[in-house]
Amino acid sequence: MHGSRDFGASVTFIRGAVQLLTCTRARLPVPLMLVGIAVSFGCSTDDPLAPTSTCPEESDGLQDGEASGALCPPGSAVTYDGFVKPFMQQYCTRCHDSQLTGSDRQCAPLAHDCDTAEGILKIGEHIDEAAAAGPDVVNTSMPPSGPRPTADERRQLGEWLACNADAWGTE
Numbered sequence: 752m753h754g755s756r757d758f759g760a761s762v763t764f765i766r767g768a769v770q771l772l773t774c775t776r777a778r779l780p781v782p783l784m785l786v787g788i789a790v791s792f793g794c795s796t797d798d799p800l801a802p803t804s805t806c807p808e809e810s811d812g813l814q815d816g817e818a819s820g821a822l823c824p825p826g827s828a829v830t831y832d833g834f835v836k837p838f839m840q841q842y843c844t845r846c847h848d849s850q851l852t853g854s855d856r857q858c859a860p861l862a863h864d865c866d867t868a869e870g871i872l873k874i875g876e877h878i879d880e881a882a883a884a885g886p887d888v889v890n891t892s893m894p895p896s897g898p899r900p901t902a903d904e905r906r907q908l909g910e911w912l913a914c915n916a917d918a919w920g921t922e
């Protein structure tokens with residue numbers, strides 16, 4: 752009965768492999784289960800900016816935004832309190848707010864917060880490329896859903912960012 756013993760062994764092997772592959776953790780001893788959980792969390796994202804482990808890694812799509820080319824006209828009338836703050840409250844802070852954590856961020860990256868002028872300028876270049884308009888391009892990847900700013904609102908955002916470009920972070 753040599754053959755059937757081999758057959759039995761391969762069935763056991765295949766079953767084991769399938770169990771591993773399909774992550775059937777229930778039947779594994781507890782330490783292995785913990786390793787399995789750690790591995791599956793580790794695998795779901797490598798992105799240190801992701802607010803939860805279920806958020807996708809930052810997609811490359813957004814990196815495609817271009818610098819708007821916006822300039823700061825002398826005597827620009829676009830102010831933080833008068834325009835940028837209400838703009839951010841209307842279109843951005845339901846996801847990008849320093850007070851929001853975990854799933855409330857709807858996967859908006861950590862440290863990408865639009866609730867203060869400092870927070871915005873720290874990622875000024877990214878915001879320009881994601882949401883602002885200028886002579887070179889109208890960037891529209893943000894917001895990804897919900898009410899969307901008009902091109903003129905995006906142009907004003909670009910202008911304010913340009914007027915404060917010396918305060919942009921370097922990341």
Ligand code: HEC
Nearest residue numbers: 809810813842843846857858859860877878881882893894
């Ligand atoms: C519905 C939630 C939501 C809203 C509203 C929203 N965002 Fe985002 N934002 C996200 C998510 C999710 C990502 C990560 C997406 C990705 O990288 O693919 C992101 C990424 C970004 C990034 C990083 C892009 C980069 O350079 O990698 C910037 C900057 C940004 N958002 C700015 C804004 C601005 C400005 C607004 C308002 C005009 C806004 N977002 C509105 C969810 C949101």
